[in-house]
Amino acid sequence: QQQVKQSPQSLIVQKGGISIINCAYENTAFDYFPWYQQFPGKGPALLIAIRPDVSEKKEGRFTISFNKSAKQFSLHIMDSQPGDSATYFCAASKSGNQFYFGTGTSLTVIP
């Protein structure tokens, strides 16, 4: 059973556009929601994370929007650049030891 559902599977965005990736979860005990960025041949790198007590968190061009009642959260990448082309994973955790990852979104930003 997939604890965290992620969409879309792939995304193509023009340079300068907004990339939006969505995730949904079922377990209301989850209390930490990170996003990871992975380049080919590399390990995932933490991009930004949020807790359910806030509805939005922004770091540079990256924003997480969190809707606790809908059990959904999303990643917005503003002014998308070709260097942002990577696979993005959302994840969720309760109490911190085991993370449940989405299946990933392959983002391509075309010049």
Place this chain on the structure above:
Amino acid sequence: NAGVMQNPRHLVRRRGQEARLRCSPMKGHSHVYWYRQLPEEGLKFMVYLQKENIIDESGMPKERFSAEFPKEGPSILRIQQVVRGDSAAYFCASSPRLAGESGYTFGSGTRLTVV
């Protein structure tokens, strides 16, 4: 400050052989996690260890797989009698405390190919 170090980066094993994957956590990190990533899929939790203790192994297959994090040296993920279905990327991550407070730092992974 070196990141999480995994070796080897690539490992090829014949069916029935043993695979040993090593992970040295970041300096000061005492929590180690192993994940497996199959092609086109997300990462699946396998095991969570602290020094000399397995804290949560709920994601480990019941047979052939084992993990340890000794007092001295790296954490080891051991796969005995490998089969083709074990081919995957195995990632180790570490954190200074429970990862829910700070997230993980991942290594670059070991890509295991079983032929």
